[in-house]
Amino acid sequence: MKKKLIAILLAGSMVALTACGGGDAGNTSAPSTDAPATDAQGADTADAPEAADTSDAATDAAATGELTDGKFAETRHITVEVYDRGNDGGSDPTNNMYTEYIKKGMLEDHNVEVEFVKVPRWTEVEEINNLLAAGTAPDICVTYSYPTILTYADMGGVQDLSGYVEDYKSELTNLWDWLGETNMYWDKDPVDGTIWAIEGKMAVSNRINTFVRKDWLDKLSLQAPTTTEEFEAMLLAFEENKDTLLGADADKMVPYSVSFDVGWRAATLIESFIDPDITDKEYYINGYDDRKLTQNGTKEAVRLLNKWYNQGLMWDNFALYSSGDTTEDDMIKAGYVGAFTHNWDYPFRNGADSINANLQRNIGEEAYFIAIDPFDDSKGTHTKYVNSTAGDRKIFFPITNDEPLASMLYLDWISDPEHIQYLQIGDEGVTHNVLESGAIQTVAATGDPIMNSGMNIDYTITCNGLHFTDEALTKLSQAYNYAEIDPDVVSEADKIAQTDAVPAKNVNVGIIEAEANIGDTLSAKRDQVYDNAVIASEADFDSVWDSMMADYLSSGGQAIMDERAEKWQATFGDADMLP
Amino acid sequence: MAKAKTSKPAVKKKGVTRAYWKRYWQLYFLLALPLLYLLIFKYIPMIYIQIAFKKYSIVQSVWEMPWAKNHGFEYFIKAFGNNDFRRALRNTIVLNLLDLVIGFPAPIIFALILNELCFKRFKKVVQTVAYMPHFLSWVIIYSLAIQLFAPGEGLVNMLIERLGGTSIPFLNDAAHWIGTYIGVGVWQNFGWGSIVYLAAIAGINSELYEAASVDGAGRFSKMWHITLPGIKPTIVVLLIMNLGNILGSNFDRPFAFQNNLVMNVADVISTYVYRTGIKGLQFSLTTAVGLFQSVVGVIFLLTANWLSRKLGERGIW
Structure with a gap:
């Protein structure tokens, strides 16, 4: 009897335990169990585009008829994606003083309730996949990857925005004013007129710079290099004088540092090897991504990197660490690195944790990085391929979004210069000070007012870069925008980033089929070509480059180039330049 | 059960x-x-x-998705036409075979050696130390490997250089990488793997050893003629299970260890599926790859089991 009782008790507790486990299981298996629900929703919203179509013919007034003074009669609810960067001391990206500001404003202005959904910054594509498949993707989604959006669109997971941007135009003045036709229509298909995504705007077109340790130049009485030869001589000088510069840590010196992403981290060098007179057509055909792998001078640029690597001027281990690893940053902050290439403002970012602030704290006031412009091209200029106004974040609505008007109003609200300005600088005395000149200086904050992303870029999804109501003030404040960084150093970097700048052009010849469904595969291959070529022995360089390149091309690279050439021909005929 | x-x-x-x-x-x-x-x-x-x-769609249920071309086999055809998949397949087989050849006997040898130790306490300590690495995640093991084996600033290479040698590219040259990968795998698993064999050894009738001693058998011949045959069934069962896994691969180990310089030998099916399927959004293609992998795994398992029964062993069912 007793035995039986124990058995029943045991069995009972097991049921209870699995029931508890069941709660978790319910959560994790949500995507699959939710799938049928998605269909129901999908079926519902499948009608939405039709509705938009019918209203196409109707007037603006009819399309936005549900609004009085821009407000809905009944409160609507939308969800908006926001990146979770998991930064030290950061606040909850879905609930802090800035989200409150947005929520309050949207409720007052449009009677729309906004809810933020966080998505981890470094795995955003995977996360959005899951959300889309589960039918729980935010109404307003943001990503940097247009091919990803195309893939979703191909599966029927994305709404065509072309109807909305036209029909609701009268209610979207801020959005249209800020983005303009350029960005609104950037991704418009020239054939069927669909718009799968709207391009957020870059207020600053700066892209990359090369940086060097000012104090090392001074110690060795060197001038900032202005040609590639001078740059090489400088690296050699760093290496020869490593005992003077680093003392006991001499062994750790890295004169020129790159990461596994060589195409980006040596971009200034690589771009200087491209023929400055390159035609739009050639640039476009080879322009699948911005790492310039197949452009006409890249191989020679990498040959030079290969030489430096074999001379011991670069970091042995650069290829062993992958995206998001901080080892290289830590080396730079510790003062072992002489020069590197990165985002035009990289050493200034993150206030007290910026590279320059770290160096000045750890080594001395005189130790910091300055921007230089060392790589001359065949014409003696310093061509840099900078951003156009587009090419930043892309905003799209998943098919499950059944509040397109409310969502468009959100984009409009977030593009209001006043709202952008508040989100970028916050409150006076807390996140910024007003200087005598009137310039606005950013101050690092902690606690709730902390900005999880520089200038709250994650909230101002239609805007990347400083943008105030007053343009003159924007210009004036630019250099003061980096907490704890000397404004002169920032201005100089800004100036260099714009020297001989060539803005990217929009070549819109319709969807390149070969680019859909490629995703990450090709960019991973590209990095492998670069990395293997850099570390090859000098004798093997050509064979390594050629064989790796053949693999890249046969894995889809050539198909993309061929299709791009073909569509260029179809759209622009024999012209080599854009009209 | x-x-x-x-x-x-x-x-x-x-x-x-x-x-x-x-x-x-x-x-x-x-x-x-x-x-x-x-x-x-x-x-x-x-x-x-x-x-x-089927042609995967993110918004349709699996029942509604349209069938793929070529009677549904479009993605299988595509996979076998894909260089990267063929490379991943080759690497999976090569790395798993090496793991089997080198990694499988290691715990057996270790268990046999351990069994011969007289000091009980020392034996226990050795055993514990040896199976500790099993509890480390591959990410941590990779960090250790970088600290030890990285060219330039890795501890081992620094030592080699100080002693006048040239540094060895443990992690960034294809052939050396395979060695490191297999070696670290053995290091992580031999202690843990030996537990089963030690248990099997403990189950061998001690009278057999006594009788052998009386007959004048030495240590080595006792090991060869009593211990090894005693644990043979265990060895066979584990070998079958390992063979079933020849196309399978765990994800963490290759993913943590691979880098751009060695992808040619380091990309295995599991990491290929992750990169192409989950990051590259080609779900149908990678499900096809996964299915292929499982089917081959089952075939291997059944064959090995059938073979072992043929050879007079017990098999796993």
Whole structure:
């Protein structure tokens, strides 16, 4: 009897335990169990585009008829994606003083309730996949990857925005004013007129710079290099004088540092090897991504990197660490690195944790990085391929979004210069000070007012870069925008980033089929070509480059180039330049 | 589970069945939950195998997705036409075979050596130390490997250079990488793997050893003629299970260890599926790859099992 009782008790507790486990299981298996629900929703919203179509013919007034003074009669609810960067001391990206500001404003202005959904910054594509498949993707989604959006669109997971941007135009003045036709229509298909995504705007077109340790130049009485030869001589000088510069840590010196992403981290060098007179057509055909792998001078640029690597001027281990690893940053902050290439403002970012602030704290006031412009091209200029106004974040609505008007109003609200300005600088005395000149200086904050992303870029999804109501003030404040960084150093970097700048052009010849469904595969291959070529022995360089390149091309690279050439021909005929 | 099963065929008559159920129902009741677990988490998800034969859509249910071209085999054809997949397939087989050849005997040898130790306490300490690495995640092991083996600033290479040698590219040259990968795998697993063999050795009748001693057998011949045959069934079962896994691969180990310089030998099926399927959004293609991998795994398992029965061993079922 007793035995039986124990058995029943045991069995009972097991049921209870699995029931508890069941709660978790319910959560994790949500995507699959939710799938049928998605269909129901999908079926519902499948009608939405039709509705938009019918209203196409109707007037603006009819399309936005549900609004009085821009407000809905009944409160609507939308969800908006926001990146979770998991930064030290950061606040909850879905609930802090800035989200409150947005929520309050949207409720007052449009009677729309906004809810933020966080998505981890470094795995955003995977996360959005899951959300889309589960039918729980935010109404307003943001990503940097247009091919990803195309893939979703191909599966029927994305709404065509072309109807909305036209029909609701009268209610979207801020959005249209800020983005303009350029960005609104950037991704418009020239054939069927669909718009799968709207391009957020870059207020600053700066892209990359090369940086060097000012104090090392001074110690060795060197001038900032202005040609590639001078740059090489400088690296050699760093290496020869490593005992003077680093003392006991001499062994750790890295004169020129790159990461596994060589195409980006040596971009200034690589771009200087491209023929400055390159035609739009050639640039476009080879322009699948911005790492310039197949452009006409890249191989020679990498040959030079290969030489430096074999001379011991670069970091042995650069290829062993992958995206998001901080080892290289830590080396730079510790003062072992002489020069590197990165985002035009990289050493200034993150206030007290910026590279320059770290160096000045750890080594001395005189130790910091300055921007230089060392790589001359065949014409003696310093061509840099900078951003156009587009090419930043892309905003799209998943098919499950059944509040397109409310969502468009959100984009409009977030593009209001006043709202952008508040989100970028916050409150006076807390996140910024007003200087005598009137310039606005950013101050690092902690606690709730902390900005999880520089200038709250994650909230101002239609805007990347400083943008105030007053343009003159924007210009004036630019250099003061980096907490704890000397404004002169920032201005100089800004100036260099714009020297001989060539803005990217929009070549819109319709969807390149070969680019859909490629995703990450090709960019991973590209990095492998670069990395293997850099570390090859000098004798093997050509064979390594050629064989790796053949693999890249046969894995889809050539198909993309061929299709791009073909569509260029179809759209622009024999012209080599854009009209 | 096994007990309940083996006693079942003995029951035939109705009256006996009732008595049997009355007596053993608790056991079946306890079994129900694990079965439910298997059903929910292992069998129901198999519905989604269809994705391999259909054009995946993120918004449609799996039943509504249209069939892929070529009678549903479009993605299988595509996979075998894909250089990266063929490379991943080759690497998976090569790395797993090496793991099998080098990694499989290691715990057996270790267990045999350990068994010969006289000091009980020392034996225990060695055993514990040896199986500790099993509890480290591959990410941590990779960090250790970088600290030790990285060119330039890795501890081992610094030592080699100080002693006048040239540094060895443990992690950034294809051939060396394979060595490091296999070596670290053996290091992580041999201690843990030896536990099963030690248990099997403990089960060998000690009279056999005594008799052998009387007959004048030395240590080595006792090991060869008693211990090894004693654990042979265990060895065979584990070998079969390992063979079933020849196309399978765990994800963490290759993913943590691979880098751009060695992708040519380091990309295996699991990492290929992750990169192409989950990051590259080609779900149908990678489901097809996964299905292929599983089917080959089952074939290997069945063949190995059949073979071992043929050779007079027990097999795993």
